[in-house]
Amino acid sequence: MSELNRTHNPLARSWVASANVAGTDFPIQNLPFAVFKPKDSDQDMRGGVAIGDQVLDLKALAASGCLADTGLAQKALEAAAQPCLNTFMAMGPQAWQALRHALFDLLEQSTSPALQARVQVCLVSQSLVEYGLPARIGDYTDFYTSIYHATNVGKLFRPDNPLMPNYRWLPIGYHGRASSVLVSGHDFHRPAGQILPPGQTEPVFSACKRLDWELELGVFIGKGNALGHAISLDAAEDHVFGICLLNDWSARDIQAWEYQPLGPFLAKNFATTISPWVVTMEALAPYRTAMERPDHKQDDVAYLKSEHNSQQGALDIQLRIGLRSESMRAAKTDTHWVCQTSYRHAYWTLAQMVAHHTVSGCNLQAGDLLGTGTLSGPTLDQAGALLELTEGGKVPLTLPDGQQRTFLQDGDDVTMQGWCEKAGAARIGFGECRATVLPALFQK
């Protein structure tokens, strides 16, 4: 479990000038990981770390020998230089910390000019790179940890029974589709499927008419566990490598018709978008906070209860989501933000997700992805899905170009952002998670 240390000092500065600009997502206190390559090149992907508006190329850095005498940090660097971060993720918290601290020291402003020069040649402008998925995702699991989202959606799908009796006892989750997880910037086609037109009893085959987003965070698993051996709540965070932004695109009309009795399937499996940058648990340590735990049952279940989790298990990560229509983009109008919330409102923490997932004996593996579920907060302007914001498609939003939206139209470009800020700590950010809805490809 990460404690505060020199990498959290809000006064620390980097010799990379863009890392010191107020409002940057990537000051020296952040140092998130991604996988990238030079844009449009046929080079291999490799690991990178964000600093200001630059990416530190870890493959180049490993070859440079700058960390050659550091033991664990150099081993971790070599693993993080690979085309996906699974091996690095599997090394565990000591290795993650060793590399993060070594990179902090290389990038900090007091680093010798000679060493700066050796690191400088490993920097690439973020504007010149393209990103890959941070890991080969073995399994993707999506949770449902916002009680506000569960209640809002429950009211629409089951007016007489919005919140199931199990909700306050366990973090509801379900297995998602790993193959269609995309990194930010990869557009996707509107899905098609069977939908039940209002008032009808027989479905029709159609392009989705109620395409929605879901504002979530993604949790990358680091070290896994052996089959049969559960991870305890207090050990859970040692198995978490870091957090990214996640948009769990959802076809509400397909979902309503298909989801009983085995849960969402086609409604979710066509695309899930994540941010390229994974912010480490250590970087997030200043933003730990107590669980809000409204009307909770959690303390009645021993494997989901600990003092540390109650007092420090939540994270105050600010999140927002919005869209730009085609006409807004043509007019160079900025994204219209329609929801802002925080992860601190979640009913279940990420440690509880990990402990619950494995209590059956299920094995997690390095690079597995857990989604938090839509992170709606207590008020309507904190609702993380259009379904909630438009009250089931009844109350449209009005965009700056005068268009109205209940659900997404072809050409809509959706962006999520996330950041942490508070007095006495450096602001850190997650970059963005963005994609555009392309028309359905299906043949009628």
Added chain:
Amino acid sequence: MSELNRTHNPLARSWVASANVAGTDFPIQNLPFAVFKPKDSDQDMRGGVAIGDQVLDLKALAASGCLADTGLAQKALEAAAQPCLNTFMAMGPQAWQALRHALFDLLEQSTSPALQARVQVCLVSQSLVEYGLPARIGDYTDFYTSIYHATNVGKLFRPDNPLMPNYRWLPIGYHGRASSVLVSGHDFHRPAGQILPPGQTEPVFSACKRLDWELELGVFIGKGNALGHAISLDAAEDHVFGICLLNDWSARDIQAWEYQPLGPFLAKNFATTISPWVVTMEALAPYRTAMERPDHKQDDVAYLKSEHNSQQGALDIQLRIGLRSESMRAAKTDTHWVCQTSYRHAYWTLAQMVAHHTVSGCNLQAGDLLGTGTLSGPTLDQAGALLELTEGGKVPLTLPDGQQRTFLQDGDDVTMQGWCEKAGAARIGFGECRATVLPALFQK
């Protein structure tokens, strides 16, 4: 789509004598694929093909040069010799057929003695090997294609509403857990989780008390599809590499408490067991049959309807499942078979599973695994789960040792078998899919 050819000739014989023994699962007309290595060795896994009681080591065969001049067959052999079959699976039906036919010719009794001698040294007794998973499974999806199972289970979970209105319109499916798919012979620990004791309103944490099996088939995807591009019903079988046995272990008490509204999670993610041998679609061609289609709606949905699928889309694969308690094993009593059924009773075909899975645009990848769902037939002795056989745990089964079972006890060993037989065709089999239930490991 596979048509009958020389490899289906029921009169064909092999120079491997055990392949000609009546009742073998692995005559020359079968030639299923697995991944194996010599038992307890530290050698790498490699592809193999079953012939009688032997495994043909494809890595050794590739090195032997026996197929050196065959072009596509040699390329396919090199891919199939690897530690997992994903690359071979991705090559598609022409490559699968080229290799299968080349192996048939090598193993057929008229092969020259000189060639036989070169192949002979590539054979290993099945009793001397251990198996791996046939593929690196990217995603595992489980369907629900038996209307008898859906109705039987629906009656127990929802007496007033056993079969959902969507059931007859689409093949219900959900994403499963890929990391805990095990190959036959790997035992697993009883899961733990929250269960709601009968008559209570608050759950307790406990080892599962209602541990069940599910008799299924597993479908390995060969060539995948690009995201956004659905696979049509008539193209679907070209994307299927082959079929194995699959036991989808299920914790019924955990399932009952957790499954609403997002479907089964911990109730299924602790273990799924598959047979090592994957029988190719070409080997199964003689056993194609018409869909039974009781009271169907399928013909109302264009993407799930074709003449070929209706007339030839089902497969008559015989299946049985049974158990041996610890005391039965001590007394050397054989497995007590409690269910025998056929895949031909399924309401939806495997081509319909593939077409439906991708109609949203979801991408399948080589090595993905689809489960058919529990393949219960129309009568109670054809029910593929204990939940059904014991009418929800009310009517126990009596074992040959006098013990009774509603659900599985620690130490119970469960075996599935599958085979095809009919007049005018060679009998072919799937080997077996077996595992023993170990005690739960959780700390109270």
